[in-house]
Amino acid sequence: MDREEILTLMRARSYRPLTASELMVALGIEDEGAFMELLHSLEQEGYIVRTRKDKYGLPEKMGLVSGRLQASPRGYAFVVPLDKDREDLYIGALNINGAMHGDLVLARVLPGTTGRRQEGEIIRVLQRVNKRVVGTFDATRNLDFVIPDDARLHQDIIIPAGASLEARDRDKVVVEITRWPEARRSPEGRVIQVLGQTGAPGVDVLSIIKKYGLETEFPPEVIREAEEIPRDLEPGELAKRRDLRDWRLVTIDGADARDLDDAVSLERRPDGSYLLGVHIADVSFYVREGRPLDREAFNRGTSVYFVDRVIPMLPARLSNDICSLNAGEDRLAITALMTISPAGTVKDYELFPSVIRVRERMTYDDVRRILEDKDPELMERYRELVPDFQLMARLAAILRRRRRRRGAIDFDFPEAKVKLDDQGLPVAIIPRQRTVAEGIIEEFMIVANEVVARHLYELAVPAVYRVHEEPAPDKLEALNTFLAYFGLHIKPNREGRVRPRAFQEILAAVKGRPEERVISTVMLRSMMHARYAGDCLGHFGLASPYYCHFTSPIRRYPDLVVHRILRETWSPAGFSAERMAQLSAFVALAAVQASEREKLAEEAERESLDMKKVQYMERHVGATFAGVISGVVPYGFFVELENTVEGLVHVSTLTDDYYHYQEDQLALVGEHTGKSYRIGQPVTVLVTRVSVDARQVDFELVKPEEEKTGPVGGSGAKVKGHPVKAREREAGPSGGKARKKAMTMAGGKTGSKGKGKARVRRNKGTRRRK
Incomplete structure (x- = not known):
């Protein structure tokens, strides 16, 4: 008996609510204990409802x-x-x-x-999910309470006498709820951890870490297992692998990266084809299935990258040492060796275990300076590798053109890095530039992921795939309503389905236009969220029928699972029926877990970045900035600055007329003057208020004659934003219904942003990078 049988019965048109005993008769169930346990589980998960008369049915039918x-x-x-x-x-x-x-x-x-x-x-x-809450301790003469950091938790938490853990006023604390709120009663709790005074160095990011329930330390048994792993490679294991230690392999990463899990090599064949090697750290050799390291990696799902620290998926001994492909060190790897035609088609490939030794640890900036600036010092230092870099740039361009031809969607959103001082305070917002170096790694990783996904699919073995489904019809309809205002429309094909190329054509049409950013944002929001799945459903954004994550097993659990299954396919014994069933169940579970942990990590990372951006703007109250209207709502309009910070110009500050929201135009229009404010319109704004606790920046519009000079150009405030793509570009992480109601521009919905409140832009179009 499984849950689907129960739900199928209840979905029948003729079904009427039945008691548990009646259901047992209808379904022919004899094990009452197991059946009642299943009913209770379905009820607690919200799939069925038990009435006051102890009858069961579907919520939607009641x-x-x-x-x-x-x-x-x-x-x-x-x-x-x-x-x-x-x-x-x-x-x-x-x-x-x-x-x-x-x-x-x-x-x-x-x-x-x-x-x-x-x-x-x-x-x-x-x-209940908020069993622990992070907030600010407020001590008064008669009552102590905690104000949650998350403004969506509407009630302060009362702290009874003796439950404060000696917290001081304005301390950041973690509270455990001891009594849940009721309709007219606030929740109660006890302080279980004092993080430090509000404003103390590092406490702000630590508060976010605790808010999302992230663990900064590994359990003792996990550390113990990691420490027991020998650093030296066993000769017996090396004999089983292809020896590539004489190959010219390089890693290309950010300057501050420590977990180096991919290396690349490239040769040009006499027939004009390319021999591309993507060599990935063989983490699965060290992290064995079911062991403490594996269980902890499963629970974490991913490494989390904050503005001032990293919470790794694996202990540092593995992530930064034994598994990291450090230059000059022998390392175990899994290699994808691909023969690629001059047109960018993968003609042949091999997947095999290898032992490698990276020749040089390159940074994106150094490779860019070699290829774009022709820096003489770097070209001399890496003279043996310069031809390889030039060849890599040529192949990456070929692969990119081929992706574009098949319809892959590239959203070019600017990203920024916040530079911090020794106290953790932001001193500059620096644009992340996407250069030829990032493009090389991005294209090479994408093609390797596609090859491995197709390989596993054709073997018909269970695997964790990276999937991105096409937009839902209602989301597409809302998007076309929005695009119609600009004279644009996404057309379905003859079968009535929308293809990625249709999105690509819209992006090309608005390239360079003032409304480019806003249209790109609304299009991105209309898409589904890329996720992990046990079924190969294709990747809409990449226009790829087969896709998985294979290239980052140090920091992503799905990649580790793919490696483990790939290694198992090389076993002469093959897969037994029992093992196939076991793996099928596990990959489904791992896919859900990884998707949930990825979403949580993204939210935590964005919040830490948003917080630092708002902190940076605190010192610029009274300064003017150039920006672009990025969204219009009934109570004002949002303006995005060139440093990617976004704030609100409230309608009450527009004193030259009475302004009305025109939903069909997504504009504020003056009642008497006819003056309008529309998305994509350039404006100059004055920073009037900043609230770090609320993550809010408020602006007022500056008329041209009132513009003044100030610290506009300093500390990165006026630096032009440049888009940067991560190792793979994916679309749509804000699709589906589990979205906030804040200013959904497509379809003209208004949102949940309060009057006078603003937001820091949350860039959602790219994956995290190292």
Whole structure:
């Protein structure tokens, strides 16, 4: 008996709510204990509902909605249904009834509300997620409480006497909830950790780490296993591998990277073809299935990269030493050796275990200076490798053109790196430049990932794939409504399906236009979130039918699983039926876990970057900046500065007229003057207010005659943003229904951003890098 049989029965049109005993009869169940346990599990997960008369049915057949509560800082919330075909359900502040942001809840649809305007009230909390909360301790004469850092947690947490752990006023603390909130009662908790005073060096990022439940230390058994791994390579193992130590291999990474998991080599064949080698650290040799290292890597899912530190997936002994492809050291690897035609087609390939020795540890900047600047000092220093770099740039360009021809989508969003001083305070926002060096690694990693994915698919063995599905029809419809204002439209093909090329054509059409950034952003938001899956569903953004992650096993668990399965395919014994079944179940589980951990890591990384950007803007209150209107809402418009910071010009500060929001035009239009403010329009703004706690930057519009000079050009504030792509470009990490309601421009929806509040831009179009 499985859960799907129960749900199938309940989905039948003729089904009426039945008791547990009636269900057992209908399904022919004899094991009452196991059946009741399954029913309880389905109820707790929100898939079925038990009525007051102890009868079971589906929520949607009872006027109910189960899903995750997405709260707004303004007090209201939405229930994002488990049923992906249903619209989000609006929950007013008075109808939240003690539920908290992120909780799995059951809501009742209020009478008289239909379609997209449906409203509801929370009637039951199925699962609590905020068991620990990070916030600021506030000590008063009569009462102590903690103000949550997350503004979506609307209630302060009361700290009873004796439960403060001697925290001081304005300390950042971690609180464990001891009594959940009710409709008219605040939650209670006890302080379990004091992180330090607000504003102390490092406490801000540590607060984010604790907020997301990330572990900075490894369990003792994991450290012990890592320390027991010998650094020296065994001769017996080397004899089983192809020896590539005499090959000219290089790593090309950021200057501050320490976990070097990929090296590349390239030769030109007499027939004009290219022999590309992508050599990836063989982490699976050291991290064995089911061992403490493996279990911990599974739980973490990914390394997390903050502005001032890294929380690695594996202990430093592995990530920075034994597995890292450090120059001059013998290392175990798995090699993808590909023969590529002059047109960029993979004609042949080999996948095999190898032993390698990297010749040079190169940085992106040094390779760029060699290829673009012809720096004489670097060209002399690396004279033996210069021809290889030139050949790599040529092949990368060929591969990129081939990807473009098949319709791959490239979103060129600017990214920025925040430079910190010794105290962890931001001193500059520096644009990350995408150069020929990043392009080389990006293209080489993409082609290797495609080759490995297709190889595993054709072997018909279980694997973890990287998938990116085509946009949902309703999202595409909303996007076309938005694009119509600019005279653009994404056309489906003859089969009624949209292809990646259609998106690519729109991006090409708006290249260089003022509205380019905003159109790109709305298009990105219309797409699905790239995720991991046990099925090979293709990658829409890359226009690739086969794709997986193979190239970063030090920092991503799916890559480690792919390596492990690949190694197993080389075993003469092959896969038994039992092993195939075991792997199929595991890759499905690993895919879900990795997707969830990746999403959490991205949110934590963005928040740390946003916080530092806002801290940087604190010192520029009163300064003017050039920017572009990036979004328009009824209460004002957002302006993105050239340093990627975004803030709000509230409509109340536009004093020359009464401005009205024109939803069909996505513009604010003056009632008497007819003056309008539209997305893509360049403006100059004055920084009037900055709140680090709320991650808010407020602007006021500066008329041309009022513009003044100030620290606009200093510390990176006026530096032009340049796009940079990570090792692979992926589209759509904000698709689906589990989105915030904040300013969804496509379709003209208004959002949850409060009056006077602003946001720092959250770039979502690229993957994390080392």
